[in-house]
Amino acid sequence: MTAARPAAPAPAAPSRLAGTVTATQLVDLGVLAALCLLAVAGYETSFGGMDFLLAAVGGLVVGTGAALLGSLLRLGVLNTVLLALAAYFLLGTPFAMPGQGIAVVLPSLDSLAGLAIGAVYGWADLVTIAAPVEAPYYVAAVPYVATWLVSLVGGLLVLRWLPARRTVLRAAVLLIGPVLLYISGILLGTDEAFLAAVRGVAFGALALLWLAWRRSTGIEQGGADGRTLLRRAGGAAAVVGGAVVVGTVAGLAFAPTAAERFVLRDEIVPPFDAREFSSPLAGFRSYTKDLAEEPVLRVRGMQPGDVLRLASMDAYTGRLFTVAGPESAVDGGYAIVGETLPKPTLAELGSERHLEVESLAYHDVWLPTIGYGSQLRLIDDGTAGRAGDLRYNADAGTAVLTSGFQAGGSYALDARIQVQPDPDALADVPVARLELPPVDQLPDVVAAKAEEYAGDEESAIGRIRAIETGLKTNGFLSHGLASDSVASRAGHGADRLIELFTRSQMVGDEEQYAAAMALMVRQLGYPARVVMGFAPEVQEGAEEVEVRGEDVTAWVEVPFEGIGWVSFRPTPDQVDVPQEQTPRPKSEPQPQVRQPPRNESTDDELLTTVEIDDTEDEKRDHPFEVPAWVWVLAGSLGIPLAVVLLPLLFVTLAKRRRRARRLRERPDRSSAGAWDELVDRYAELGLEPPERATRRQTALALAGQSGEQGLAGAESLAALAAAVDRDVFEGRELDEEVATQRWTEADAVAAAATAAAGRVRRIVSRYRYSRRRKRGRRR
Structure with a gap:
């Protein structure tokens, strides 16, 4: 039976483009990019400016460009995603972190590591770092990866999925990505919204206008007359205009206040304790x-x-x-x-x-x-x-x-x-009401002294000043040194404060007096805190000062409404503590005994801190520790190499498994498998075999495409197709040698076509995986 002359090759499947992009698709991509920019602008409150827009625009360019390039090169979805990942790392440095790049534009180890770390951990840092967010450096990767991901997915849908059925419902699916990006700008932002009404109305209006345009485009393709198109376009414009007006009024009327605005940074406790x-x-x-x-x-x-x-x-x-x-x-x-x-x-x-x-x-x-x-x-x-x-x-x-x-x-x-x-200016100013942590184990003597020192003062500042004055005039300063006339124990626990007030004389230093005053002020119902720092003596006109340990000090701060935390210094200046006069006991003769050698060490020298060197123990516990730069180097090089080489490894293994499975079949099926393997090799080189055709029709189609693209081996396709048809349909038992010969012939044709293809085409073919579906063949 003579095979019919094949018709023109079937058009490519909707998932592939014939190397072109239509004007409608470019409009769709432009609208998608504009919506993404309106959405990502909400990050302004977190970054405290619009500098992050460079990273956001870079993500749009890289993601959309990868989707376009994958379609123009007729790459599959998986290979397009791999191309986008490679572009993410190779092109992200000048957009997201130019300060870490080589000559600003070239990727470095730091920038590659930042792009990887920022995509994973940057989101958490964005809600825990106080605004404006400026560190760590990799946090700039957040807007970059967000727009990159949305534009890549949106571009794939526009170029591969939407052309199959151009309906308004399908077009609305593209809005999911920009809407999620808009919501992320709210959740990752602060209490203060950035142009919320303007951005919201602009986002909604642009989305509705685009959907109306998509609907009118579908009507025009369906054959509606001009009057119908005009009437429906006017109705769509009226709906969009009404939605914009209603949205503006509702947004201004019902917009939440800053206190009611839900943002993640208000719900997450900072990790530092x-x-x-x-x-x-x-x-x-x-x-x-x-x-x-x-x-x-x-x-x-x-x-x-x-x-x-x-x-x-x-x-x-x-x-x-x-x-x-x-x-x-x-x-x-x-x-x-x-x-x-x-x-x-x-x-x-x-x-x-x-x-x-x-x-x-x-x-x-x-x-x-x-x-x-x-x-x-x-x-x-x-x-x-x-x-x-x-x-x-x-x-x-x-x-x-x-x-x-x-x-x-x-x-x-x-x-x-x-x-x-x-x-005097604080006489009528109330103390700010702040809920500080409750005081544990407040000694009774401290509470009693607070009431005693405050006396009959009525104003808040009067009572606080009275406590400050009482401590300063009734106490004495001593740092507990051997040269001090009276010993002064360190610490400010409850027992030490009891000792401060129950001894015949109050003796201590800034540590005890500041702690005592803060607790006494808290006893009166006012918030107070202890501040420790250094108070060096600074000469007029001195450019620099050396701060010594003896300059350490502590004081008390109390907050006043509209003014802030006002400092109080209760530590006394006087150091001459009066000596207690006690009668000297009458001496009694004692037998003479040999005295032990005198120890010339002072108390301060005896009370030294014992430091144990545990360096050797740590070395034994951790005999080998990999330096941090090794991990950074391994991650920076490993991620790009994994993106490039792992897909190649998986595709190569899949191809070998496909070939081995076809070789294991019985001889007639193995011969047919050789033809399927050859067709798959041509498809992986970028040719488009017909979906439903006989082997001879497929051979003619591939020969025509090979001639147009300058690939060798096309003249052998028809002969091989005829030989395989004889092996399959003659009905005789086929020898294994014949099947092996068909595989040899198929490999030779495929090798000739691969050698004639360009280098880029050969590299891309290694990432492609094609498999002939098992369909009934026509004779």
């Missing part, structure tokens, strides 16, 4: 005894009267004052910050300061600050790489470097000083 570190006040005596004459800090930019603060402590456990945990901190706790620091909610700020702080012998997690900071930049090699470890409490004005601020580290701080009003 200051209670993980020891209270600075517990180590007060180590400065006055061990580091009294040793320079611990070098500070440039201080003015006479300035005081550095280390930490503000508002929780008392009965043993010590410490920083409250994040679940009870009324000031929001410590949040991750970039160089720009958030503003305090309660403070009257005055003059500005620009400090440069360098650690000499200081080593702790608490960064010395002044006033309330506006910018903090780690500038030394020892700290600059740890910007992501920086936490800041805006209302306390204190900062923490969780990895530790060690000797040699330095940073620059811009700040403004809290105005300290005249006491």
